[in-house]
Amino acid sequence: MNTKKRGLVIGLILLALLFAGLYILENTISSSTMLITILKKGVIYALIAVSMNLLNGFTGLFSLGQAGFMLIGAYTYAILTIPVNMRGMIYQYYDGGIVQFALPAIIGILCAGLLAAFFAFLVGLPVLRLKSDYLAIATLGFAEIIRAIIQYEGLGPLTNGSNLLRRFPTFQSVLYPFAAAAICIGAILLLINSTYGRAFKAIRDDEVAAEAMGINLFFHKQLSFVVSSFFAGIGGALLAMYQGSIQVATFKSAMTYEILLIVVIGGMGSVTGSVIASFLFVASSEWWLRFLDNEMFIGTFQVPLLRSGFRMVVFSVIIMAVVLFYRRGIMGDKEFSLTRVRNRLLNRKAGRNA
Amino acid sequence: MPEKMLELNDITMQFGGVVAVNNLSMYIGKGEIVALIGPNGAGKTTAFNCVTGVYKPSNGQVKYQGQVIVSNHPAGKMKALYAGENRDRYPHVVDPTPDKITRMGIARTFQNIRLFKTQTVFENVLIATHLHRTSNPISAAFRLNWREEQKMRELSLEMLDFVGLSAMKDELATSLPYGKQRRLEIARALATRPKLLLLDEPAAGMNPQETADLAQFIVEIKERFNLTIFLIEHHMDLVMDISERIYVIDFGKLIAHGEPHEVQDNPDVITAYLGVEDI
Amino acid sequence: MNGFERLFPYLLAGVSVGGQYALIAIGYTMVYGILRLINFAHGDIFTVAGFFMVYMSATMPLVVSIPLTIILTVLLGFTVERVAYKPLREAPRMSIMISAIGVSYLLQNLMWYVTGGLAKQYPVLPWLSNSVTILSATTKIVTIVTPLLTVALVLLLLQLINHTKTGMAMRAVSRDFETAKLMGIKIDRVISISFIIGSFLAAAGSLLYFTNYPTVTPTVGAMPGLKAFVAAVFGGIGSIPGAVVGAFLIGISENLIKAFGYSTFSDAFTFALLIVILLVRPTGLFGEKTIDKV
Numbered sequence: 001m002n003t004k005k006r007g008l009v010i011g012l013i014l015l016a017l018l019f020a021g022l023y024i025l026e027n028t029i030s031s032s033t034m035l036i037t038i039l040k041k042g043v044i045y046a047l048i049a050v051s052m053n054l055l056n057g058f059t060g061l062f063s064l065g066q067a068g069f070m071l072i073g074a075y076t077y078a079i080l081t082i083p084v085n086m087r088g089m090i091y092q093y094y095d096g097g098i099v100q101f102a103l104p105a106i107i108g109i110l111c112a113g114l115l116a117a118f119f120a121f122l123v124g125l126p127v128l129r130l131k132s133d134y135l136a137i138a139t140l141g142f143a144e145i146i147r148a149i150i151q152y153e154g155l156g157p158l159t160n161g162s163n164l165l166r167r168f169p170t171f172q173s174v175l176y177p178f179a180a181a182a183i184c185i186g187a188i189l190l191l192i193n194s195t196y197g198r199a200f201k202a203i204r205d206d207e208v209a210a211e212a213m214g215i216n217l218f219f220h221k222q223l224s225f226v227v228s229s230f231f232a233g234i235g236g237a238l239l240a241m242y243q244g245s246i247q248v249a250t251f252k253s254a255m256t257y258e259i260l261l262i263v264v265i266g267g268m269g270s271v272t273g274s275v276i277a278s279f280l281f282v283a284s285s286e287w288w289l290r291f292l293d294n295e296m297f298i299g300t301f302q303v304p305l306l307r308s309g310f311r312m313v314v315f316s317v318i319i320m321a322v323v324l325f326y327r328r329g330i331m332g333d334k335e336f337s338l339t340r341v342r343n344r345l346l347n348r349k350a351g352r353n354a
Numbered sequence: 355m356p357e358k359m360l361e362l363n364d365i366t367m368q369f370g371g372v373v374a375v376n377n378l379s380m381y382i383g384k385g386e387i388v389a390l391i392g393p394n395g396a397g398k399t400t401a402f403n404c405v406t407g408v409y410k411p412s413n414g415q416v417k418y419q420g421q422v423i424v425s426n427h428p429a430g431k432m433k434a435l436y437a438g439e440n441r442d443r444y445p446h447v448v449d450p451t452p453d454k455i456t457r458m459g460i461a462r463t464f465q466n467i468r469l470f471k472t473q474t475v476f477e478n479v480l481i482a483t484h485l486h487r488t489s490n491p492i493s494a495a496f497r498l499n500w501r502e503e504q505k506m507r508e509l510s511l512e513m514l515d516f517v518g519l520s521a522m523k524d525e526l527a528t529s530l531p532y533g534k535q536r537r538l539e540i541a542r543a544l545a546t547r548p549k550l551l552l553l554d555e556p557a558a559g560m561n562p563q564e565t566a567d568l569a570q571f572i573v574e575i576k577e578r579f580n581l582t583i584f585l586i587e588h589h590m591d592l593v594m595d596i597s598e599r600i601y602v603i604d605f606g607k608l609i610a611h612g613e614p615h616e617v618q619d620n621p622d623v624i625t626a627y628l629g630v631e632d633i
Numbered sequence: 634m635n636g637f638e639r640l641f642p643y644l645l646a647g648v649s650v651g652g653q654y655a656l657i658a659i660g661y662t663m664v665y666g667i668l669r670l671i672n673f674a675h676g677d678i679f680t681v682a683g684f685f686m687v688y689m690s691a692t693m694p695l696v697v698s699i700p701l702t703i704i705l706t707v708l709l710g711f712t713v714e715r716v717a718y719k720p721l722r723e724a725p726r727m728s729i730m731i732s733a734i735g736v737s738y739l740l741q742n743l744m745w746y747v748t749g750g751l752a753k754q755y756p757v758l759p760w761l762s763n764s765v766t767i768l769s770a771t772t773k774i775v776t777i778v779t780p781l782l783t784v785a786l787v788l789l790l791l792q793l794i795n796h797t798k799t800g801m802a803m804r805a806v807s808r809d810f811e812t813a814k815l816m817g818i819k820i821d822r823v824i825s826i827s828f829i830i831g832s833f834l835a836a837a838g839s840l841l842y843f844t845n846y847p848t849v850t851p852t853v854g855a856m857p858g859l860k861a862f863v864a865a866v867f868g869g870i871g872s873i874p875g876a877v878v879g880a881f882l883i884g885i886s887e888n889l890i891k892a893f894g895y896s897t898f899s900d901a902f903t904f905a906l907l908i909v910i911l912l913v914r915p916t917g918l919f920g921e922k923t924i925d926k927v
Contacts, residue, residue: 056727060727062727062730126908126911126912127908127911130911130915131915132726132727133665133669133671133726133730134866134911134915136671136730137671137862137863137866137907137911138907138908138911140859141863141904141907141908142904142908144859144900144901144904145901145904145905145908148897148898148900148901148904149901151897152897152898153897187495190495190496190497191491191494191495194491194494194495194497194499194503195483195484195487195489195494195499195502195503195506196484196491196494196495198477198480198481198484199481199484201470201472201473201481202470202473202481202484204472205470205471205472205473206468206469206470206471208408208452208464208468209464209468209469209470210470210481211451211452211453211456212406212408212452212453212456212461212462212464212468213453213456213461213481213482213484213485213542213543213546214453214456214457214482214484214485214486214546215453215481215484215485216451216453216454217451217453218451223491227491254738254741257734257737257738258738260731260734261731261734261735261738264731268727269472307746307749308746308749308750309742309745309746309747309749309750310746312742312745312746313739313742313743313746315742316735316738316739316742316743317739319735319738319739320717320732320735320736320739323728323731323732323735324716324717324720324721324732327721327724327728333472
């Protein structure tokens with residue numbers, strides 16, 4: 001009990017330091033620098049990755065429907081928060097659209113999560129009884145159906161069909177997404193460490209044994225699915241705010257694959273792993289590997305291979321390497337813990353002195 | 355006659371063309387230790403699975419403390435294969451999921467130990483206390499259920515202490531030696547606070563000394579937790595040592611029933627086991 | 634123009650694209666039957682075959698580029714299996730599926746890189762691309778050839794599976810992986826052959842498909858791939874005739890949906906079908922039920 005409380009206090013202090021650091025950072029460098037962009041996008045992906053890890057890594061449900069729930073979240077947020085005076089212009093093909101009110105951003109975000117959770121509940125009813133491979137393909141299928149429905153011209157007055165939605169409230173400061181993500185990830189961590197989280201892990205390890213110990217599979221799978229999708233919806237809303245405009249095409253299944261790969265790289269079953277891997281992913285794809293996309297000349301000799309698109313190829317190869325050789329990912333199924341770091345350092349010291 | 359804790363009536367389990375359990379009828383009285391034995395593949399674990407809701411029997415009924423908890427009758431094409439009054443004796447269909455059965459007070463262990471591999475010894479037992487929770491996910495997440503959580507932990511520690519595994523409570527469950535893993539599985543089942551405990555080949559892979567210890571242990575837990583025990587075994591020594599009554603099945607059919615000494619001398623039983631080495 | 638005449642071109646298109654889906658679907662169903670793996674990369678192998686053809690035919694005569702495309706595609710399928718799936722055979726199921734997703738991701742990014750993001754035009758294959766008129770519907774010859782070729786190839790494959798030693802080995806492995814291994818069946822060989830056959834058929838399918846829809850982009854194979862997979866699930870994953878039936882059903886239905894004016898939903902139909910079959914009969918039309926032993 002004592003170590004746990006101490007860990008919690010240290011965690012909170014670190015979090016406070018983080019926010020202080022971000023605040024200082026933001027006020028010293030321009031907000032359009034790569035670093036700030038990566039922090040914003042990275043933390044949003046972190047939330048989404050953790051929500052996916054809850055479902056895939058902690059409960060063992062191989063679901064590929066994340067993009068669908070993110071899409072629902074993003075669109076719910078946008079539809080509910082676009083200022084009324086803008087609607088005429090944005091919904092120009094649909095006579096200003098059906099929704100003629102605007103809610104505050106926070107309410108919009110909450111609704112995004114709730115609606116995503118609601119649809120997850122509906123989808124879960126038939127789908128969660130299926131075996132793992134079939135679950136994957138069924139959730140993928142539902143994500144595609146959701147995409148088709150939202151793109152449907154007939155729903156244009158609500159969703160603007162295949163046109164962009166924009167001019168909804170966005171955030172300026174990097175502290176905004178960090179605060180939102182911290183609260184959400186914190187909630188997920190609390191759930192994981194509760195008795196329900198233990199039930200999730202039991203289901204992941206051995207469904208049959210879990211059931212024999214009195215754990216109702218369907219209820220707990222639904223719980224995990226709904227909670228995961230709630231936060232995926234919030235992630236989708238935050239992503240909308242980050243991008244400034246959204247359209248259905250962004251939320252293809254390719255996005256789900258990217259999140260899945262992030263979770264795998266970070267370690268299925270590790271929240272800290274997902275967070276770290278998200279930042280690594282965003283930093284690599286947006287920033288560090290950017291140079292690979294640019295033609296480079298040494299004197300008059302053009303370095304072969306380096307041109308647009310090479311960055312993603314290198315990136316994919318790295319991911320394959322992780323999947324094949326480092327299957328447990330960066331953190332395996334462990335969380336970051338100062339005691340572990342301290343023990344490892346102490347062991348090293350003891351080894352040296354012996 | 356003690357109250358009947360568990361009753362199997364005409365339980366039949368058919369997989370495609372194979373009849374794994376054939377009209378098995380048996381009962382277990384409250385507080386008894388009853389064994390179901392038979393050669394490998396006789397259908398013992400299948401019978402267990404019919405009781406615990408893992409399989410839905412093709413025909414027959416299971417009663418627990420006088421109430422019907424599992425019931426089914428053949429339907430459609432299957433009907434033709436079942437002759438006699440047996441077929442229509444159980445018109446109602448009761449098909450619970452295994453977790454429901456456990457919550458009624460029937461716990462089980464597995465033939466091929468099924469521990470939670472990524473969890474520690476303590477966590478394995480702790481998970482088994484979840485079923486008696488009264489908190490909902492939100493209150494659990496925000497720790498409003500701290501009293502309940504504390505009770506769960508105390509119960510788990512108590513169980514571990516009882517089976518003698520307290521010292522290794524923070525080890526990974528799979529790092530335990532085989533014999534201790536079996537004890538852990540039993541501790542886990544006990545943490546669900548059962549009234550009836552189903553043990554599936556608990557002595558598998560044990561040497562005579564370990565088997566004797568296990569026998570004593572089973573009697574201890576029966577006394578301590580006021581249990582009724584239903585045992586599947588293959589190991590004659592354990593069965594003869596502690597069972598009050600024994601049912602013998604072969605090829606899914608009941609071939610003998612009685613007290614240990616009666617069964618031991620039964621010629622059908624000997625034939626069934628002939629050629630099979632008693633390990 | 635009466636109702637049938639209006640529908641006929643759509644039916645033709647449906648039968649034709651159904652045949653193309655069938656050729657892809659067989660690859661999925663064979664690999665799943667043997668490895669229990671949903672080969673997410675299969676649709677991308679189909680697309681890569683299209684690109685092979687585009688680049689080969691730009692510098693070589695068709696007589697060379699067609700067989701070369703097929704050979705390279707088969708080689709690609711074989712290599713993917715050896716490099717990305719074989720090492721994970723003992724790993725939990727999720728790992729190998731994630732690897733398949735990773736391969737799919739890699740192939741798509743490779744294609745983007747090589748093509749520079751521009752769509753490529755598929756070369757015109759003589760004779761197949763010629764127009765022909767049937768019952769007042771004008772279409773290309775490839776539309777007629779596809780279903781015939783598909784059926785011929787499938788019959789050939791079924792012969793292989795049911796009447797050769799290799800085929801028997803494949804059936805054994807797909808029935809019970811562990812036991813087949815213990816019985817001395819060369820698992821690696823059986824698996825490689827499945828991938829080779831699957832890739833061969835995908836290459837054949839790509840020749841036909843891109844003659845009909847000549848724009849090739851890195852993501853163009855995703856939809857046909859997914860639809861072919863649904864076809865395989867519908868027919869009973871592991872059953873080749875089932876996959877073919879499913880593929881024709883999807884091809885025809887989606888074109889009929891377009892005929893009635895709901896083109897936006899033609900893709901969604903496939904997924905609705907998927908959901909329905911998974912709910913009503915997850916093992917598919919001709920699939921087998923398996924019982925998990927506890």
